[in-house]
Amino acid sequence: MPTDELPTARPLAPWRATAVLLFLLVAGGVILFRVQNAPKRISVDVLELLPRDEQDPTIRLARQTVSGRFGRTLYVALHDTAHPDKAPVEAAALVAGELRANPAFADVFTGLDPAAKDRLQQWFLDRRLALRLPAWFDAMTARWRKEKGPNASAEPDSAWLAAAAAADLGEFQNTSDALAYQERLPSDPLLLIPGLLSVFGSQDKATAGSMAGGALVKKGPDGITYALIQAETRGSQMEEAGQTPVFAALDKGLADARAKYGPGVSLRFTGVNKFASETREHGLKEVSILTWISLGLSFALLLFAFRRVVVFAYLLLPILTATLWSLEICFAFFDRVIVVALTFITVLVGVALDYGIYALVHARQTAGGLARALKEIRLPLVAGCLTSVGGFVFMTLTNLPMLQQMGLAVALGLVFSLGIDFLYLPWVPALRAADQKQGEVSNASGRRLELGGMRFPLLALVSLLVASGLVFAARLHWSDDIRTLSVMSPALQDEQTFLRGLFGVESKQHPVLTFGANLDEAFANLEKFNATLSSTATDPADRFINLGRLFPTAGQAARCREYFRSHPRFADDLRAALDKDFNADAFAPFWTDWETWRRANDHDAATGPAALLSGLREVLPLPLQFLWSEEQPGSAWLATTVSDGLYNKLPPAALTAPNTPIDQTQTINAALRRYRLAASQRAGIGLALIAVAVLAIYGWRRGVFMLVIPALSILLTLAVLGWMGQTLGLLHVVALLLGFCLASDYSIFLGSPGELPRSTHRAILLAASTALLSFGVLSFSKIEALKDICLTVTLVIAFVLVFCEAGYRLFVRRGAV
């Protein structure tokens, strides 16, 4: 081993240096996977793209909701392949029984059985006067005013009210419902319960299935009849507690059902946990396949260029170590790392590879091998690295977790990678073999850029490119859509739509939550929302349903209390009115209940509508428990379902806090837009500072040469994207930043070729080609986010390659730089 090829000071033997790196690599892997449990901390929840302290109250409330009961619901459907037209209700009962007994499940619902119906109806019947009398009284008052004209008193006469009630009862006896309702009429001559039913239209009765053999069954659009189970997991489905034990329970339930009822029994389910788990697997699997293909192609190219396998091992070792440790730090800083940020980190490998390639190509032309080469080119390497790092460091200054994670991991990865290259590569024996070919065009790095006679045509060409670039770039449409950031597979989406459809959840109706500090405040807010909904509804198809329509408003309750306090004779008037056509004594249960209610009305203090909810939770089956919630301290909500037509007519202000549509796509997209603008601003500042630094280090002319190439590449990339009619968003901004960093690396290398312009040119060609391959392959990803990033970067690199080639032939080779 010739000593002149090695650095004079050598603290480590080559094998020891390699061993240290290998140790770091293995230790990093163990810490990442075992200690930090990284795979379980990768988030696929698109809402985690936004900061936890997001200021938009609507988004904050939506996050709370998703992390609450809504995010713990599981929809399960069983069918029998041997008997597709018969729902396997016994198998469903068995599975449901096992789920009920499993501590991972909080509640399991297989249908509204007669006993549950009885409990529910009894609850409403027991409270019919408190719940429905205020609305009944309001409606009768309106009728009184309409009938008696503008000169009538504000409140109906007690005798008139009693006569009107008796007349209504007489009419009711002629209806189709009368036969079935006779039994209840002695308790309800005011028809409060039929009035409750009239709140619902036939459209509201689109069912989530029907009961058969004690189970909820539904024939699917595929012609198969399913037995349905709705379950609520105890733990959050975004986390481990809501996944593995739940999946295991379902697997066991299915296995037992098959053992008892035949192998044809099949089970399908959907829930946030499946979504999270499979999305993580799917996303990571695809990224890993594409990354391996991309790395494989890059290696093949490098093999072709260097013709020595061992070279890659030495090049790759620092990069893998750097990437691994940058991830360590990223996971140390963030509880959960978003999968989109993680996929972005994988492209770091391609960027870091460039430093090694540049050093290697130089080393083959330099007498001193890698140590000497690294020393000679340290300035462009450091400048190039800092350019990239600078751009990404500024991303960490935004408050968007995804950008922070990307920025931190990529910046650290690049610094670590270059640092390890400087420390490790000089000791690598396999790379010391010099292939020196001196005699290239000597080129002092301090020489001034000379344009000579090319000044005019060059300026004209650049101006033309800039002008045409601007024309096409002006056609760009900027918009952010959070759905493109989802990595859910289309098959999973279809499965979710299908299963939720069986449960009636995919109808054209929009769930909106009305929040309040407590339920009474939520009811007060709901009253205002209901007023807006009622005044906006212009078509019979415009419908909305919520508890506010069943429960009295505070105003209704107060008016009702006051009237019946001041009209104690109403019961006598009613008795007299009923006795004309009916046997008044037949209404004995009503008179008793009325007297109890009247005494309470006279003596008890007024309570809010929330007090009426007492005990309802206990008699409600699982699906109905989504009507309201007070599980988050200081934040209660009431759910409203709004028909599609009415929802679209609502003024935007009606759907802002305290009213929160569960589908937050638009609000989140608006937030993403804000973050895009913030990211553009910060990255712009970072790049401007870098440009100043490059100009300061390399001087005006050379600095401009180094900056024009990436700037022009970015502009033309935007032009191509505009020509393609692409819609650009936050991720494109990140991709353009990455593209700029890569492009400036190459232009800095090209602009400071030292003594070996040809080898610099060769290194750039090789590095850009590998980057092109890496990003090109990844742009075939089905993950929209990754595809957008990689397509954009691929375009930038393609332009850089062309400009660098032109720059080399026009200036560098001729010694003009």
Next chain:
Amino acid sequence: MKKSVPAALFLALACAFAGTPTALRADPPASAPVFAPANQLNPGKPLPFTLRQVFHRLEHDRTEQFPFTEVRTFAISKNPLRQTGTLRTGKEYGLSLSYEGTAKPHIIIVDDKGLIDRQPGGGERQVTIADHPELAALTDLYLNLLRGNAAKLFDYADVYFTGTAQAWELGLVPHDAAVAKRAGKVVINGGGHYVTRLENLLPNGEKRTLELGKVERNPKFAPEVVQAFFRGQS
């Protein structure tokens, strides 16, 4: 995350109430002479000749139309309620009761999808079999009777028969408890091949009687009649 308050959740609430009255009846249904044990027909044996003739006619008539008078006797009412109207039946369309001689005319339609209460002016209330499975047995019972499907009738009810060709009485006791509570015992009276009266006997002496006038056999229902009196395209 989308979508997670299913609209249909509210419906379960509605269903609970729609099912309420039928679920709470406790008294046994009222009775009539036809329900004597000796009059019960055995599903494995041939039907009496008269009844076969009635079912034969029902099976072959595609449509029928009767004027009717309905009398409702309720425990809480001092006097029976009387309404008049037109009953239309069609094998393809189901059964329609158009209440015309009343302060609030309306149409009740029963078919294999459920029940519709159609109000004048276009409003209607639908009770679907999907929401109320107990309704399926009830509509099947009526529709099989309408179609002259004697064999199917035995699937849904115990069948009783007595009388002569000139004056016969058919009794049905539904097997399904929910249907029995809703419809009570059903007594159908007739003379010759024709039905003349249909009665629902409920507890507490409550009952609904449908007196049928002269039948018009196989009338041709124009599309607008089908649209107005049956489910039609709506």
